Amino acid sequence: MSELVHAATYALGFSVPVALLGALFLHWCRDRSLTAAITVAVLTPLLATLAGVTAVSGFMFTSQLTTTVVICVLVGLVTVPAAMLFGRAIARRSVWEREARARERAAEAARRELVAWISHDLRTPLAGMRAMTEALTDGVVTEPAEVRGYLLGIGRETERVSAMVDDLFQLSRITAGALNxxxxxxxxxxxxxxxxxxxxxxxxxxxxxxxxxxxxxxxxxxxxxxxxxxxxxxxxxxxxxxxxxxxxxxxxxxxxxxxxxxxxxxxxxxxxxxxxxxxxxxxxxxxxxxxxxxxxxxxxxxxxxxxxxxxxxxxxxxxxxxxxxxxxxxxxxxxx
Missing domain, CATH: 3.30.565.10 (Histidine kinase-like ATPase, C-terminal domain)
Structure with a gap:
């Protein structure tokens, strides 16, 4: 039992510093390449294990230690390239998601702005049409020339509103990819x-x-x-x-x-x-x-x-x- 405790103490004494050093490297990589951070995260436990095994063996290169080192190296040759590939894939996905969120925010802002502009622009001709219609209905305008002018004004505002609606319809077709x-x-x-x-x-x-x-x-x-x-x-x-x-x-x-x-x-x-x-x-x-x-x-x-x-x-x-x-x-x- 004492030998087990002794070996565990040696293993922890050498593997913990390696793990802490890896944690420092991860902290240093937090604002840098995601690929580098994932590579450090994969190498840290591998190196910590190797350090603990080497310490337990008393730094004597026995056949068992040699076998362990070879296995760790082979595992590293497999996991490190895999970690780099995964890191690059995750980085690309993260960039794509950030760009997608930015596009969504921009589109939402554009929609809100569009609604505000259209609401303002529709209010103006509709208010004019309503005022001219009420003047004609209430008999405020009776002279033929004035009546004709009011009717022409209503016609112009109607064309203006119609053009806005046509633009909105065309823009919706473009946005939806429905153009033939x-x-x-x-x-x-x-x-x-x-x-x-x-x-x-x-x-x-x-x-x-x-x-x-x-x-x-x-x-x-x-x-x-x-x-x-x-x-x-x-x-x-x-x-x-x-x-x-x-x-x-x-x-x-x-x-x-x-x-x-x-x-x-x-x-x-x-x-x-x-x-x-x-x-x-x-x-x-x-x-x-x-x-x-x-x-x-x-x-x-x-x-x-x-x-x-x-x-x-x-x-x-x-x-x-x-x-x-x-x-x-x-x-x-x-x-x-």
């Missing part, structure tokens, strides 16, 4: 000419010149309907933020085997800190709360929808400060 694109060989020149002509009256009322820059117009692989909406959103946004007398220019070309389409405006530029956010849902910048009377501000969904539609075409959209304003540039795959 009919992709064909699409000449960008035809698309640009059609959308520029459609926006000409709006640009004229805003005192903005719409221009098509002479270009080598590429033919891209895309959907005319969805890309038309992208260009329409970009042109509407450019016209809305360009001062009277300014120019909104559209150009296109090919680069690195892709077609590009750019819309330049005269908005005066966007602060560098806000550029990464221009395609976020419900983002409109600080000046969007006071639109010109003839141009109601959008719901902050146009650029988000444009990004979703471009990415559905396996393309990319970007924004940068360029000249007197901003450039929104789209890259799309060329038609084969």
């Amino acid at each position: 694109l009919e992709l064909t060989a699409l000449p960008l020149r035809d698309l640009v000419s059609e959308e520029v002509a459609a926006q000409a009256a709006i640009a004229q009322r805003a005192g903005v010149t719409l221009a098509e820059v002479p270009s080598d117009w590429p033919v891209v692989h895309g959907s005319a309907r969805e890309l038309g909406r992208v260009l329409r959103n970009l042109l509407s946004n450019a016209i809305r933020h360009t001062d009277r007398g300014g120019v909104v220019a559209v150009a296109a070309g090919e680069v690195d085997g892709q077609g590009w389409l750019a819309v330049d405006d005269g908005c005066g530029g966007i602060p560098d800190g806000e550029l990464p956010r221009v395609f976020d849902v419900a983002y409109r910048g600080s000046a969007a709360r006071t639109p010109e009377p003839e141009q109601a501000a959008g719901a902050g969904l146009g650029l988000a929808i444009a990004r979703g539609l471009v990415e559905a075409h396996h393309g990319r959209i970007s924004a940068s400060n360029h000249g007197p304003g901003c450039r929104f540039e789209i890259l799309l795959p060329l038609a084969r």
Whole structure:
């Protein structure tokens, strides 16, 4: 019995310091590589066992001690690489979970912000429609010209609300991945000419010149309907933020085997800190709360929808400060 106690004392006397040293290494690795921490956690009990066995043997390399050392080394050759693999897998999973949680928090914040923006934007036209309807119902307005003006106002506000609902529906389809694109060989020149002509009256009322820059117009692989909406959103946004007398220019070309389409405006530029956010849902910048009377501000969904539609075409959209304003540039795959 005394020999057992003596051996246990020697084993504890040499294995406990090794275990404590391993605990110190683990504490040192807590803010470092997870792979290193798991490797230390695997090696510590193995080395502590080896130290205890060596101490009990009296540091005499007998055949039994040699066998024990060889077994510990073989176990280490198996467990250490396994620990490193497990550590890397756990680290990747941890990073993925953190990124997923960050995306969820960002999405939730974007949803709350979107609800706040839409609630505000819907309240304004609905309040105007209600006031004009009550004035007509109560007979406050009786002159034919005034009645016509009120009816036209109700019609404009109705179109505004309808456009918001349409944007929300389109954004929900993009988010849900429910877009069914009919992709064909699409000449960008035809698309640009059609959308520029459609926006000409709006640009004229805003005192903005719409221009098509002479270009080598590429033919891209895309959907005319969805890309038309992208260009329409970009042109509407450019016209809305360009001062009277300014120019909104559209150009296109090919680069690195892709077609590009750019819309330049005269908005005066966007602060560098806000550029990464221009395609976020419900983002409109600080000046969007006071639109010109003839141009109601959008719901902050146009650029988000444009990004979703471009990415559905396996393309990319970007924004940068360029000249007197901003450039929104789209890259799309060329038609084969």
